[in-house]
Amino acid sequence: MKTSSNRERTKCQKVTETTVLILTWISLGMYLEIFGPTLKDLILRLDSNYEQLAFAISGRTFGWILGSVLGGFLVDKFQLYRHLIITIALMTAAIATVAIPWLPNITLMWIFCFIGGVCEQVVNIAGTSVTLSIWLDNAASSLILLHMGYGIGSFIVPLYAYPFLAEITLVEMNGTSNLSLNNDSVRNSLSKVSWISLPPSSLHGNSSKGHFGTIKSEIESILNKHPSEFVITGESRIEYAYGIAAAFLFLCSVSFLVYQILEVQYVKRERRPKATFKLSYNQTSVRSNKFNKNTKEMTFLQMINPATCANGKLWYGLKIFIFIFIFMGNLGGCERMIGSFIRSFAIDQLEFSSVDASLLNTSFWISFSVGRLLFAIAAKWISVRVLIIVETLGVAISGALLNIFAVDNSTALWVLMQPVGFLGAPMWPTGVAFTDYHVQLTGVGMTVQILGASVGGIIHLRLIGYLYETFGPRTFLYQLVGSGCVGLMIAIVLDVIGAKHGNRFGVEKDDTNRQKEERDSFM
Structure with missing residues (x-):
């Protein structure tokens, strides 16, 4: 077969x-x-x-x-x-x-x-x-x-x-933020953010230490000091x-x-009686069948x-x-x-x-x-x-x-x-x-x-x-x-x-x- x-x-x-x-x-x-x-x-x-x-x-x-x-x-x-x-x-x-x-x-x-x-x-x-x-x-x-x-x-x-993907962006106009956004709505959206646009100075001096994975606690700290610097431009729907x-x-x-x-x-459909199947073999298929048989009989080692x-x-x-x-x-x-x-x-x-x-x-x-x-x-x-x-x-x-x-x-x-x-x-x-x-x-x-x-x-x-x-x-x-x-x-x-x-x-x-x-x- x-x-x-x-x-x-x-x-x-x-x-x-x-x-x-x-x-x-x-x-x-x-x-x-x-x-x-x-x-x-x-x-x-x-x-x-x-x-x-x-x-x-x-x-x-x-x-x-x-x-x-x-x-x-x-x-x-x-x-x-x-x-x-x-x-x-x-x-x-x-x-x-x-x-x-x-x-x-x-x-x-x-x-x-x-x-x-x-x-x-x-x-x-x-x-x-x-x-x-x-x-x-x-x-x-x-x-x-x-x-x-x-x-x-x-x-x-x-x-x-x-x-x-959602975005939360820092918006500055004339050096200060002119946008007003409810702080709670920002915090509620933090778990749905795809990336954060923050200048190095906003990261409490930690940018030189290589902390590039800004997390929620850090963002919330910034929000407490600068409550109107962030705006949610779209929710995450990943x-x-x-x-x-x-x-x-x-x-x-x-x-x-x-x-x-x-x-x-x-x-x-290809399944045939054993005798007929043997007669249908040519020399190549016999070698192939022999190889497959040996493969199946291989030990784990x-x-x-x-x-x-x-x-x-x-x-x-x-x-x-x-x-x-x-x-x-x-x-x-x-x-x-x-x-x-x-x-x-x-x-x-x-x-x-x-x-x-x-x-x-x-x-x-x-x-x-x-x-x-x-x-x-x-x-x-x-x-x-x-x-x-x-x-x-x-x-x-x-x-x-x-x-x-x-x-x-x-x-x-x-x-x-x-x-x-x-x-x-x-x-x-x-x-x-x-x-x-x-x-x-x-x-x-x-x-x-x-x-x-x-x-x-x-x-x-x-x-x-x-x-x-x-x-x-x-x-x-x-x-x-x-x-x-x-x-x-x-x-x-x-x-x-x-x-x-x-x-x-x-x-x-x-x-x-x-x-x-x-x-x-x-x-």
Whole structure:
């Protein structure tokens, strides 16, 4: 009986299913990157600061750990039901997304972010597995296109979220405020504020200490001394923004439910009597069936043994997975850090308006999506070994230039953040394709990659939360360039290791040719 993992698809079926997967990644971008535009709303709703909210969002990266282990196990164990796995994960993520704006404290937000992280990685592993089974050794471009969807969803977020963000603005005329506003109405709206426009002098001299997460108690203190300096220009309605993201998740989950029903029906139609089924086998399908049988009979130790994925080469497989773990960890953490703090950095360091900061966020994700699209095309002709060096080198150089020119120059920030998005965007799918190019990427192999991203996300978010709150927003740029340099060094090491052993597809072709020669000589 054929399963979803080895059945043949027509060109139209491949394109259609890949399109649905891309739409799913768009929905992932919409719900995962919504924290960036709504970060300041959430800080004031929860009466917290950047460090505390960064801790809450890091719950998602803890969820990646469980999600990667769970996803790898489910995909390897239930190949036929991968679409159902995606359906359940997307529906759960939709429920968690709707709930986030209504949560009363940091602890509950951490829990719901944790749930979202679990669902994200289950979808990631199952969706990647489906893509690899569709396109086989031509999967590099499809994987980059798949992850391009994430970038599209990410730059959509600020556009649809902005109308639902509230603002509280300090208004001064002729050196003093000429507006009169009931103090109680201001205080009642503090929990619904998205950002606060305050000159450094208003923060009781604390601006030099780096406290950029202005909280309600500080604002209320200012209100008591200057009761008519603030005006509410609109209430926060971020629950609608989160609801839109959840709706897209739900629609995608329904699509995969339909795919699962069709998949099961296909398998039932293909079921034949045992004798007839044996007679229909050709030599290739016998080898394929034998391979699948051996895969099912693998012990747990064989599943986690790097030699299983590396054609029996234990040390080679171990080196690839160790360094790809570090590479994905650094990359995943840096992406989370940029997505969550780019808007806040622009407002706190360079005094961007809320509109301009949202536009900067949007432009970054547009560059991100364009980068994945163009590199998806380039991957058809350029080796992943070259791509991984070009991408990491470009991000490292861009990070260095940001630290030189964008500290007090808004134009430089606008310009230089674009290559960071453009060159950093394809790094994740390139890392996946690089791994699969050198060793067989099983569900456990994908678990290793996502575990790396989980650990990296935890470290990066906790680090930026502490640095940003303690030393100020410029630490955002320091962490970005540091991450870029680490990524470049790891990419070079991976290239050196891979070049010594060649790619696994070349080995498979050599083995096939050798078997053919032996068979011909025997005949």
